[in-house]
Amino acid sequence: MNKAILSAVLGAALLATGCSNLQSNTASIRDLNDPSVSGHVLAEQVCSMCHGVGGNSINPTFPRLAGQQPAYLTEQLKAFRSHDRSDVAGYQYMWGIARSLTDKQIDELAQYYKGQIPVPGQARNAGLVAQGKAIFLNGVEASGVPACASCHGPQGYGHDGFPRLASQHDNYILKQLSVFKHTNDRYTGLGTMMSPVAYNLSGDQAREVAAYLSSQP
Structure with missing residues (x-):
């Protein structure tokens, strides 16, 4: 080895x-x-x-x-x-x-x-990343999902109480979306805003958004 x-x-x-x-x-x-x-x-x-x-x-x-x-x-x-x-x-x-x-x-x-410098993310599936970018920037009107960028910023860097999501682990993002969708375990503060958003995202859409965010710098 x-x-x-x-x-x-x-x-x-x-x-x-x-x-x-x-x-x-x-x-x-x-x-x-x-x-x-x-x-x-x-x-x-x-x-x-x-x-x-x-x-x-x-x-x-x-x-x-x-x-x-x-x-x-x-x-x-x-x-x-x-x-x-x-x-x-x-x-x-x-x-x-x-x-x-x-x-x-x-x-x-x-x-x-x-003050710490994030390690840039890496794209592993270009197709998922492209679909996730569209959802992040524009939302899913048919499902009532707003653009993620409206709260988390156009680059996913967040602001004020809205977290930075850029370069975050895709598995972690998916896990948290599941928590918001299926439980009230994070139903506090600004987290209350995420429950309806996560509920209206399909499993495929959640994976696409997570793939996009994990690929960002």
Whole structure:
């Protein structure tokens, strides 16, 4: 096995182990219970175990946070802390992580990730990307689906409380669309706007939008 492949395998194994440990042993992580630790330090020493260095996650289970809108991250971290956001991944991973975060640490985390440079996405299926782009920019009038760009911006970079979606993992986007469509687990804040949108998207349309967004810079 060459060194590059070995490094990748070991890195993936360490990432999986780290996230598993965070899930089961959050109480043993001293920094999470210390309000004097800065958000910058938490991001680099704790959050990076799942969300990757600089917020550029390589595991589609965990969203990429680099370049994310700070207002959105602040809202989500507070929703995890209060348990208002209760999707499966939320309570499995983020409830324990967020429970001891102070407002100051949350603000610092949001600003840290805002300042990180996102890794550009890659197109894997040109046909899906083209269809997804049309939906993202124009919506689906026949189904009552508005243009995603009307809230998330023409490039998918988001603004204010609307999240950046460009270069996000397609699997993660699909998972969240399913949560919005089939549950009330994210029915809080601006998330309430997504339920009817996701409900009116077909499975194929959701995959097309996810493919387009994951291909963006």
